[in-house]
Amino acid sequence: MTSTHILVMASGVGPCPALAAFLARKPDTKVALITDQDSAGAKTGDRVTSIKGTFTSRANVDAAIAKAVSTLGSIHHVVMSAVPARALQPGDIASMPYSTWSESSHAPIKAVLYGLQASATHLSNGGTITLLGPTVSLVGAERLLPLCTAVEAQRSLLKSAARQWGARGIRLNWVAVASASFASELANQPLPQVPELGPPPPALKQNIDIETDLAPVVAFLGSEGARAMTGMTINIDGGDWMVP
Amino acid sequence: MNTQDSRQNQFLQGTTALITGAGSGIGRGIALALAAAGANVVVTARRAATGEETLALIKQEGGKGIAVEMDVTKRADVDRGISQTVSHFGGLDILVHNANASGDSALPVKLEDIDEALWDSQARVSWDGAFHCMQAAFPHLKASPRGRVVILGSCFGLHGAAMNPTYAALKGGDRGLVKSLAREWGPYGITVNAIEPASATEPTKVFFSQNPALEKAYLRNFSMRRMGDPRADIGRAIVALCSDEFGYITAQSIQVDGGLYTAL
Numbered sequence: 001m002t003s004t005h006i007l008v009m010a011s012g013v014g015p016c017p018a019l020a021a022f023l024a025r026k027p028d029t030k031v032a033l034i035t036d037q038d039s040a041g042a043k044t045g046d047r048v049t050s051i052k053g054t055f056t057s058r059a060n061v062d063a064a065i066a067k068a069v070s071t072l073g074s075i076h077h078v079v080m081s082a083v084p085a086r087a088l089q090p091g092d093i094a095s096m097p098y099s100t101w102s103e104s105s106h107a108p109i110k111a112v113l114y115g116l117q118a119s120a121t122h123l124s125n126g127g128t129i130t131l132l133g134p135t136v137s138l139v140g141a142e143r144l145l146p147l148c149t150a151v152e153a154q155r156s157l158l159k160s161a162a163r164q165w166g167a168r169g170i171r172l173n174w175v176a177v178a179s180a181s182f183a184s185e186l187a188n189q190p191l192p193q194v195p196e197l198g199p200p201p202p203a204l205k206q207n208i209d210i211e212t213d214l215a216p217v218v219a220f221l222g223s224e225g226a227r228a229m230t231g232m233t234i235n236i237d238g239g240d241w242m243v244p
Numbered sequence: 245m246n247t248q249d250s251r252q253n254q255f256l257q258g259t260t261a262l263i264t265g266a267g268s269g270i271g272r273g274i275a276l277a278l279a280a281a282g283a284n285v286v287v288t289a290r291r292a293a294t295g296e297e298t299l300a301l302i303k304q305e306g307g308k309g310i311a312v313e314m315d316v317t318k319r320a321d322v323d324r325g326i327s328q329t330v331s332h333f334g335g336l337d338i339l340v341h342n343a344n345a346s347g348d349s350a351l352p353v354k355l356e357d358i359d360e361a362l363w364d365s366q367a368r369v370s371w372d373g374a375f376h377c378m379q380a381a382f383p384h385l386k387a388s389p390r391g392r393v394v395i396l397g398s399c400f401g402l403h404g405a406a407m408n409p410t411y412a413a414l415k416g417g418d419r420g421l422v423k424s425l426a427r428e429w430g431p432y433g434i435t436v437n438a439i440e441p442a443s444a445t446e447p448t449k450v451f452f453s454q455n456p457a458l459e460k461a462y463l464r465n466f467s468m469r470r471m472g473d474p475r476a477d478i479g480r481a482i483v484a485l486c487s488d489e490f491g492y493i494t495a496q497s498i499q500v501d502g503g504l505y506t507a508l
Contacts, residue, residue, distance in 0.1 A: 057360070058359070058360075093378055094379055098319075098375070102372075105371060106363075106367060117356055117358075120356065137420050140422070140425075141424055142424060143428060144424060145425055149417040149421040149424070152420030152421075153413040153414060156401045156413045156415065157355075157409055157413035158404070159416075160406060160408075161409065163405070244508055
């Protein structure tokens with residue numbers, strides 16, 4: 001059995017560091033994590049190679065991935081999210097400083113752009129890229145406009161990449177994670193709810209466990225079983241938003 | 245008034261609408277349609293001459309408006325445009341953000357070739373332009389009894405066009421923007437929607453003139469077998485969306501594309 005090499009890139013907040021640790025528990029799996037968060041690497045355990053990097057330019061991402069490749073040897077599956085903590089701070093768009101808008105909207109889409117570009121150069125024999133974001137972008141939220149703008153842009157960019165790179169054997173899919181499970185900062189915010197009369201009953205459950213609910217799906221997307229899936233959006237939210 | 249608008253019955257009489265990128269293409273079509281529906285139209289364009297051309301066409305048909313030279317990437321320009329609007333017409337009811345980086349949306353781009361300069365050149369117009377216009381227009385839209393924001397989106401953002409990832413990403417982002425802004429400004433009675441048109445703009449015409457076989461194949465994808473007219477099809481849809489009849493529709497991205505994108 002050949003081993004699976006997974007590169008996880010975590011820019012800002014999100015479940016990717018913890019996800020890296022759970023993905024690394026699978027037999028014959030090597031995982032490297034590139035993160036711009038000082039504390040993120042400490043959460044992953046000794047089965048994950050943690051690399052400090054930044055996502056502010058293509059050159060920075062190239063340099064960080066080069067370090068990961070020197071450890072992994074090759075890459076089969078790239079997993080990434082890019083949501084800056086600042087984007088989770090609610091603010092009225094009418095009075096928002098331009099710097100907040102820019103850092104919460106332009107920066108995360110550029111991080112994903114650079115991540116995709118740099119990753120693709122290491123997937124010359126094909127491979128899989130899985131991007132993650134919070135479900136809130138699918139429905140929008142007041143006072144979180146830059147976040148929803150950026151994440152929806154990331155999702156559309158992924159679709160374009162899926163169309164352009166499919167012939168090269170590169171598949172890309174989007175995983176929308178229940179917002180509160182994606183980032184705890186979203187748990188206490190008044191996000192939109194499914195339009196039921198009264199509190200919406202959860203179809204399955206509302207708290208998503210990264211190990212048991214998210215990691216297996218991400219691993220599947222990187223497997224041969226998902227070979228015909230690309231450009232997809234998959235909700236991991238326990239049946240909360242059943243988008244059209 | 246142009247006969248093609250005769251059925252519209254001056255739905256927007258007494259309102260004031262500002263349209264970005266109204267010096268040509270879809271923006272000009274929207275400006276003409278809104279003026280024909282009775283709105284006072286503020287034609288904004290980065291190049292003053294094109295805005296004046298659109299204004300002249302409006303006035304030829306008996307419409308009312310002013311032209312303002314306005315680069316949406318510059319906050320001072322946008323502030324000045326909104327200020328002139330309010331001083332001339334007494335308020336602002338309708339904001340239509342149509343401006344795009346000229347011509348780039350119809351040019352094929354490899355994702356690998358998108359650099360920061362290319363991204364910024366388009367995002368500053370599409371996203372930052374929206375940001376500046378939203379902030380400058382908000383107090384006036386809030387004061388209006390029928391505030392309306394219309395963003396020109398694209399089904400490229402839905403299906404993730406292979407042709408131009410930058411444009412697809414920006415337009416996908418617009419969907420998140422529209423939903424969020426609608427939720428944020430709904431309590432003030434302001435509706436926020438995106439129109440996702442399929443319209444024969446000049447860049448589209450240039451692209452198809454160089455690729456006639458692609459045009460023939462592309463048109464087969466339209467339920468109506470044709471691309472939309474900027475004024476008659478796209479502009480009039482926006483008139484409807486800005487009318488009282490559509491005052492309870494918000495947070496939507498509406499395909500105005502002759503049945504092109506039908507996956508929703």
